[in-house]
Amino acid sequence: MTTIWKTALGAALMLTALSSAGWAQTAVNVGCTATTDCASAAVALEEGIFKKNGLDVTMTLIGLNSNIPAALLSDSIQIGGPTPSVFLQAVDGGLDLVAVAGASSTAKATFDTAGVVAAPSANIKSPEDFVGKKxxxxxxxxFLQVLFSKWLIDSGVDPKQVNFVEVTFPTMNDTLxxxxxxxxxxxxxxxxxIIASGTGEVAGYFLEKLPERRPAxxxxxxxxxxxxNPEAVQAFRTSIEEAAKIVNDNPEKxxxxxxxxxxIPLDVLSKMKLSVSDPKIEQEQLDWWVATMNEQSMLQGEPDTATLIQK
Structure with a gap:
């Protein structure tokens, strides 16, 4: 065998080894609802960041956030974007879930990215006007329902006097x-x-007085x-950190x-702020959520938050 052929064979064997080991792509399906909170995952997919870090990612649109724990348990998705309250209630109910990365969090500059929107005919002008309403x-x-309830409590209104029903994001305009x-x-x-269509008008921004960096x-x-899958978890975190910087620095992407x-049409998205992408998740943040949920008697036990963030 000539030197040239030996060199070529060696290179071919090296490429084979790389493609079967170091370049193997781990398949991960990420499930999120139709909000801007998972922008970091969407950007990491769009910009090829996941692929660069060895992950073969697909994203699945989930109708209700409360469905995410069940989707994780069934392995129809491997990573999901639950709200802290949905996550903590699932853990409180016995599901063994862990946080692997941050997605979005509250910030003073983006308090108006969420709110309660009322039909004009409902004549809702203050927190007290929600009593007896659906x-x-x-x-x-x-997340949204819990913090809206907290806003009511802080305003002297018992959220038990409000009739809550589950409505998926895509059907909200038609339902209202x-x-x-x-x-x-x-x-x-x-x-x-919803506001642009004339179906509803803002009746309150319940995130306005929240502390900064409360995870949404x-x-x-x-x-x-x-x-x-520790390597996949680390690759996911690395990807989300890179993508979060893009989301915060370049909202158009x-x-x-x-x-x-x-x-959702880009012309609708172009008129609104994006949630702040925050790739870190810390115990203190979960502790705040536990305290907020206990205020509403939402937990049976006391979750050990120190064990709920994957190392």
């Missing part, structure tokens, strides 16, 4: 327009769409999957990625 929320016990509900607890990009969404998996994922 309010649609994208999951009972999800039909009169099936008096108001919807919603977020961008759906909020701008974070990425989670089952502990079993995370323990079995974030909007385009969200449009491609949710199928």
């Amino acid at each position: 309010v649609g929320a994208p999951g009972i016990g999800a 327009k039909s009169g099936a509900v008096d108001a919807v607890v919603t977020a961008e990009p759906m909020m701008s769409r 969404i974070f990425y989670a998996s089952t502990r079993e999957w995370a323990d079995a 974030g909007r385009q990625a969200i449009a491609n994922f949710t199928k």
Whole structure:
């Protein structure tokens, strides 16, 4: 065998080894609802960041945030974007889930990216006006419904006097327009769409007085999957950190990625702020959520938050 052929054979064997080992792509299906909170995952997919880090990622649109824990448990998705309240209630109910990365969090500059939007005919002008009204929320016990309830409590209104029903983000405009509900607890990009259509008007921004960096969404998996795939978890975190910087520095790329994922028209997204992408998730943040949920008697036990973030 000539030197040239030996060199060629060696190179071929090296490429084979790389493609079967170091370049192997781990398949991960990421499930999120139709909000801007998972913009970092959408951008990481759109910009090829996941692929660069060895992940073969697909994204699945989930109708209700409260469905995400069940989707994780069934392995129809490997990573999901639950709200902290949905995550903590699932853990409280016995599901072994862990947070693997941050997705979005509250910030003073983006308090108006979520709110409660009421039909003009409902004549809702203050928190007291919600008593006896029917309010649609994208999951009972999800981020928006819990913080809207906290806003009511802080305003002296018992949320038990409000009739909550689950309404998916894509159907909120039609549900409000039909009169099936008096108001919807919603977020961008759906909020701008409802207001632009004339179906509803903002009756309150319940995120306005929240502390900074309270997670709205974070990425989670089952502990079993995370323990079995430590390299994939690290690659996912690395990808989300890179993508979060793009979302925060270049919102247009974030909007385009969200449009491609949710199928919401780009002209609607172009008129709104994006949620702040925050790739870190910390115990103190979960502790705040536990305290907020305990205020509403939403937890039976006391979750050990120190064990709920994958190392």
